Amino acid sequence: MRPLTELETKTFFEKLAKYIGRNITHLIDRGDETYCFRLHRDRVYYVSESVMRKATSVGRDQLISLGICFGKFTKTGKFRMHVTCLDYIAQYAKHKVWIKPNGEMPFLYGNHVVKAHIGRVTEDTPEHQGVIVYSMTDVPLGFGVTARSTSDTRKMEPTAIVVFHQADIGEYLRQEDTLF
Amino acid sequence: MAGRPTSKKATAKAPQAVAPKNNKRKVAAPIEASSKKVKVAAGTSKTSGKAKNGKAAAKSSKNAVEDSEDDDESWAYGAVSESESDVGELDDEFVSAEEGSDIEVGALDDDFLGDEFADSGDDVKGSGTAMFDSDDEDGKGDDDVEGEAEEDIFASDSEDSDDDDMETKSRKLDAAKKAEAEEAEAELQTNIMLENDKYVLPEDDHEILQSTDLQVVQARIQEIVRVLNNFREMREGNRSRNDYISQLLKDLCLYYGYNEYLMEKLFYIFPVSEAIEFFEANEVPRPVTIRTNTLKTRRRELAQALINRGVNLDPIGKWSKVGLQVFDSPVPIGATPEYLAGHYMLQAASSFLPVMALAPQEHERILDMASAPGGKSTYIAALLKNTGMVFANDANKDRTKSLVANIHRLGVKNAVVCNYDGREFPGVIGGFDRVLLDAPCSGTGVISKDASVKTNKSEQDFQMLSQLQKELVLSAIDSVDAGSKTGGYIVYSTCSVTVDENEDVVNYALKKRPNVKLVSTGLDFGKEGFTRYREKVFHPSISFTRRYYPHMHNMDGFYVAKFKKISNKIPKKNEDNADLDEEEEFTPITENSGRRSRGGKKNTGSESNPEEPEKIAFNADEDEELIKVSQAKLLRAQKGIKLRPKKST
Numbered sequence: 001m002r003p004l005t006e007l008e009t010k011t012f013f014e015k016l017a018k019y020i021g022r023n024i025t026h027l028i029d030r031g032d033e034t035y036c037f038r039l040h041r042d043r044v045y046y047v048s049e050s051v052m053r054k055a056t057s058v059g060r061d062q063l064i065s066l067g068i069c070f071g072k073f074t075k076t077g078k079f080r081m082h083v084t085c086l087d088y089i090a091q092y093a094k095h096k097v098w099i100k101p102n103g104e105m106p107f108l109y110g111n112h113v114v115k116a117h118i119g120r121v122t123e124d125t126p127e128h129q130g131v132i133v134y135s136m137t138d139v140p141l142g143f144g145v146t147a148r149s150t151s152d153t154r155k156m157e158p159t160a161i162v163v164f165h166q167a168d169i170g171e172y173l174r175q176e177d178t179l180f
Numbered sequence: 181m182a183g184r185p186t187s188k189k190a191t192a193k194a195p196q197a198v199a200p201k202n203n204k205r206k207v208a209a210p211i212e213a214s215s216k217k218v219k220v221a222a223g224t225s226k227t228s229g230k231a232k233n234g235k236a237a238a239k240s241s242k243n244a245v246e247d248s249e250d251d252d253e254s255w256a257y258g259a260v261s262e263s264e265s266d267v268g269e270l271d272d273e274f275v276s277a278e279e280g281s282d283i284e285v286g287a288l289d290d291d292f293l294g295d296e297f298a299d300s301g302d303d304v305k306g307s308g309t310a311m312f313d314s315d316d317e318d319g320k321g322d323d324d325v326e327g328e329a330e331e332d333i334f335a336s337d338s339e340d341s342d343d344d345d346m347e348t349k350s351r352k353l354d355a356a357k358k359a360e361a362e363e364a365e366a367e368l369q370t371n372i373m374l375e376n377d378k379y380v381l382p383e384d385d386h387e388i389l390q391s392t393d394l395q396v397v398q399a400r401i402q403e404i405v406r407v408l409n410n411f412r413e414m415r416e417g418n419r420s421r422n423d424y425i426s427q428l429l430k431d432l433c434l435y436y437g438y439n440e441y442l443m444e445k446l447f448y449i450f451p452v453s454e455a456i457e458f459f460e461a462n463e464v465p466r467p468v469t470i471r472t473n474t475l476k477t478r479r480r481e482l483a484q485a486l487i488n489r490g491v492n493l494d495p496i497g498k499w500s501k502v503g504l505q506v507f508d509s510p511v512p513i514g515a516t517p518e519y520l521a522g523h524y525m526l527q528a529a530s531s532f533l534p535v536m537a538l539a540p541q542e543h544e545r546i547l548d549m550a551s552a553p554g555g556k557s558t559y560i561a562a563l564l565k566n567t568g569m570v571f572a573n574d575a576n577k578d579r580t581k582s583l584v585a586n587i588h589r590l591g592v593k594n595a596v597v598c599n600y601d602g603r604e605f606p607g608v609i610g611g612f613d614r615v616l617l618d619a620p621c622s623g624t625g626v627i628s629k630d631a632s633v634k635t636n637k638s639e640q641d642f643q644m645l646s647q648l649q650k651e652l653v654l655s656a657i658d659s660v661d662a663g664s665k666t667g668g669y670i671v672y673s674t675c676s677v678t679v680d681e682n683e684d685v686v687n688y689a690l691k692k693r694p695n696v697k698l699v700s701t702g703l704d705f706g707k708e709g710f711t712r713y714r715e716k717v718f719h720p721s722i723s724f725t726r727r728y729y730p731h732m733h734n735m736d737g738f739y740v741a742k743f744k745k746i747s748n749k750i751p752k753k754n755e756d757n758a759d760l761d762e763e764e765e766f767t768p769i770t771e772n773s774g775r776r777s778r779g780g781k782k783n784t785g786s787e788s789n790p791e792e793p794e795k796i797a798f799n800a801d802e803d804e805e806l807i808k809v810s811q812a813k814l815l816r817a818q819k820g821i822k823l824r825p826k827k828s829t
Contacts, residue, residue, distance in 0.1 A: 050569070
């Protein structure tokens with residue numbers, strides 16, 4: 001467990017900014033408690049400082065996880081967001097997509113979101129923007145990247161893909177072995 | 181005399197035929213009773229929509245799901261339909277009457293029913309059937325009205341709901357039903373009473389082997405139980421109780437498929453007929469229960485969301501505010517979007533108990549020693565409301581994956597997951613406010629879930645497990661900080677019913693750590709732990725611990741004990757390790773040997789303690805003499821200095 005290096009921080013924040021933009025500051029400067037990002041076995045954990053201090057007494061090999069895992073660095077040095085961070089990024093998300101009940105299950109099985117399933121979209125979402133996918137009852141289901149901007153979406157066919165799938169909460173079941 | 185045995189056999193047949201039925205009823209009874217209680221509890225959460233219950237009952241479940249406006253009704257639907265089926269179990273004939281009546285309700289006008297219902301709710305107080313009354317007695321006024329009102333629907337439906345007649349008719353129906361039940365009971369009774377002859381035990385093994393037909397075995401079990409329940413009069417000749425019991429054990433092994441060692445272990449925990457109920461209950465699956473994750477949602481909202489998916493559910497009981505019992509579901513309950521979003525956790529009712537006993541307070545630091553797959557850990561975190569921190573430990577690395585998954589899914593943000601052997605605590609980190617130890621166990625309480633326990637547990641396994649449990653409970657106790665302002669508690673639990681793994685372990689902990697005492701678990705139901713069992717006698721405070729049985733509480737067999745740590749020092753023992761008065765922190769596995777050798781060293785070393793001179797200083801004369809002698813010794817040891825012989829001094 002160690003703090004992130006400068007390069008890692010840069011890669012990580014660039015990725016994170018795709019979803020929550022400047023709201024990253026809210027993650028770092030919190031009113032209640034000091035929180036920090038820590039790297040442990042290529043994974044980035046977001047955890048309060050008090051918990052982190054206690055966790056230092058656990059050996060490196062025995063420490064499995066602490067706080068919330070945001071994602072991991074791949075072998076090529078890129079950062080990959082995991083669905084586990086959904087709680088936090090949903091809280092600060094800038095652009096959102098709501099999908100209809102009939103689109104929930106296809107998305108939770110790892111499919112892209114087609115236009116027919118879209119219930120609502122945040123206005124002015126540009127192309128290739130990270131978005132959080134919600135169900136109509138405002139339950140965050142996952143996140144993805146828009147294929148088109150909101151205005152372009154209007155002209156598309158119902159079967160066309162609007163949001164590329166990146167992560168969904170179905171992964172808790174599908175990828176339990178590889179995710180953690 | 182030749183004729184006598186045959187007649188004996190003929191009469192013996194009769195109770196055999198009746199007895200199984202009787203037995204079934206007995207088994208069903210506790211389950212029904214418990215689910216009925218649930219119903220009444222369900223009533224409390226209904227406030228506005230209660231007048232529409234009748235409507236909901238009439239609807240098919242599909243209808244209920246179709247209309248999202250009907251949330252309230254469909255919520256009620258679960259409750260009403262269930263109590264119907266309860267009645268059905270109790271009395272077959274009554275069901276047919278009710279089924280007919282259901283259809284009629286369907287035909288009725290909704291508004292009309294609603295009105296009538298509202299009226300009856302007020303009027304009908306005290307009219308409910310015996311069945312509901314018994315449950316309601318301990319309930320509050322609110323429940324009373326509702327419980328009876330629900331029942332009222334059934335009774336009144338049979339005629340086209342004349343407001344005035346309804347009450348009297350329902351009373352009549354109830355009376356008739358009661359009388360019938362009594363009659364049936366009486367019939368059974370007389371049959372048995374008439375049948376007062378003695379049951380002959382099969383003589384040789386040959387005969388036993390021949391009768392592998394399960395029905396014969398079952399009949400024999402019934403007979404022997406009957407004899408054992410009234411041994412003085414029913415025994416045959418001068419056969420001892422042991423003869424009967426050994427035969428019974430053999431038959432039970434054969435009938436239920438246990439190995440003999442385990443059968444004997446379990447059999448002696450209960451009185452004879454209760455033991456049979458226990459084995460019978462182990463063949464029936466427990467209800468599926470879920471726990472609302474209060475970090476993300478509330479029970480009411482969750483119930484609504486699941487009912488919209490067509491799930492039939494009810495609150496679990498009065499004792500839990502977060503539990504829901506699922507009766508049936510058209511969708512896999514472990515893969516709904518709500519499940520994936522972390523709104524609930526699939527968790528057995530029994531595993532709520534240790535956490536409720538632990539009663540974590542906000543801002544505490546809590547250790548869960550054997551936590552995978554995280555049902556209890558996440559419950560603790562939910563009670564902490566994500567404040568403080570939870571150390572979730574598990575010794576099995578593979579199982580930590582599901583633990584981490586569940587912790588993240590349920591949105592627990594203050595957890596640390598580690599993979600230690602529990603016995604390494606508090607070496608890793610100690611000073612916790614509370615510790616939960618849900619010890620690895622033989623699983624004799626969850627045989628209905630995993631029947632392999634029946635055959636694969638041997639004496640060695642039990643010895644190994646209870647050894648491990650004893651070590652774990654000591655390290656759990658040592659990991660707690662007694663000086664904690666809010667805490668200082670340890671909860672020990674197992675999903676096993678055997679005494680070796682429960683009372684024996686707790687008793688051992690009390691003996692080895694006099695700085696802890698047992699306190700009430702805070703759970704208002706469950707049986708008290710044994711203070712004595714067969715040849716063993718335990719500490720009287722073990723009656724504070726609680727046992728749960730599948731046949732009694734309709735949840736897995738379970739055991740919960742709660743300790744309070746009084747001080748961090750382990751007080752003096754009066755026996756061989758009396759010299760031990762400092763606090764110790766080492767793994768208990770080497771405890772006895774380690775303690776003694778350490779203590780021994782201390783003992784020899786303590787003679788030249790810095791405290792010693794002080795004591796001696798009181799006696800100045802002696803002191804001077806001693807000093808002189810030692811100085812002389814010192815001088816003598818040095819080269820080149822010659823001392824005169826003693827005369828000079």
